[in-house]
Amino acid sequence: MHELVNKVRMLRAGFVFSEPQILEIANSFQQAMTDGLTGKGSSLKMLPSFLTKPTGREKGIYLAIDFGGTNVRILTVGIKGNGEYRILKRRSFPLQDRGKGYDFTSREATGTDLFQFIAGQIESLLEPGQIYPLGFTFSFPSQQTGVNQAILIKWTKEIQTSGVEGHNVSEMLQKALVCKNLIQVIPRAIINDTVGTLLTSSYIDRYADIGSICGTGHNTCYIEPSSPITGKPMIINMESGNFNELPATKYDLQLDRQSQIPGEQRLEKMVGGQYIGELTRIIIQDFINKKLLFVSGRPEIFFTPYKIKSEDITRLLTDESPDLTDVSQWLKTICRIPHSLLEERITLRTIASIVIIRSIQLVTATFTGVLKHIDPSLEKRHTIAIDGSLYELMPGYASKLNITFKNIFKGKSDLIETKLTKDGSGVGAAIAAAIVED
């Protein structure tokens, strides 16, 4: 028992940061932003979007494709010209379905298959005779040479489809649309989901200048007051999930080694929903190996990579009953551990909460770095528009993020607001297409 308490204490000490440490990370993030913008070596790609804030006067009916993971969403959006919009139709579909025998995210699938499959899903949403300018949210690091041109640099979030990295995804989609004879769909803009989130939030909040996704993946964009390309304001997709000047624990190193792209997306691997379950699993596995948990067995689930999902972490953290009865139920039904001790259940929950607290602290540190870059003495109001399952659904995520901000910015923290922006990645693509049409 004493040994277990000690091990948890050590875990916390290795994971949870003090305020000065958070500020130190914020400072190196800020430096990495400057380095990335000025073309010096940096883990932040600082990719141009060729877009700035919408005016709110954009108008018309648009089609949006939102592809950022294994589920794709397509929607038609009516934009009214007075800063309002309405989602007219929507549907989503998976890119992998074992039952139906396809997986367009695997190495065996090609980019041509993938884009043809996506294009093939669009027709059911279209009205005859209507022309649809298209906004495409493609949420992977892509080098843009214009608002409608993007080359995929590297897949993230464990997607592996062949023949897409290094290729122009706008052209691939265009070809697939032609192939499916969808001539009333006219690609106008390609954006990152963070950019979509910021554009959507700008419709309702004039202080929005930072957009972020805290979900399966993690990334942030912001409005750079003076873009190196145009000298004017431009939204920059930082690809901050790749930030790497971070103190890593042995668990992070193990997760990174066993991932698709070791050495990359280091921040995302510490904070993103794709990885927090796995990180928690790796820690629990270590505790089991050290005979500190479940001594009488070897529960397979904790020895199988990616078996623990962020939904499991949500479940662990939601249980507020004194005996952690729901955690006990979860252990029985999902983990096949019929009998668990209360201290084991408490330990699991504590491990999960330590992983989540660090995720919140790191995200706050990067937001702090951005704020210091755009407003060094924090004189103006800023809204950070955030979408994603962690921010929206993980118990305590949003509130602890705001508390961390309060502690860092003290009296001035009222100038900063974080705001859930639902559907931003889809609606934002329609707004981006509308900006181009305007």
Ligand code: BGC
């Ligand atoms: C991608 C980003 C994206 C983020 C959130 C990351 O893996 O590299 O482009 O914005 O996930 O979806």
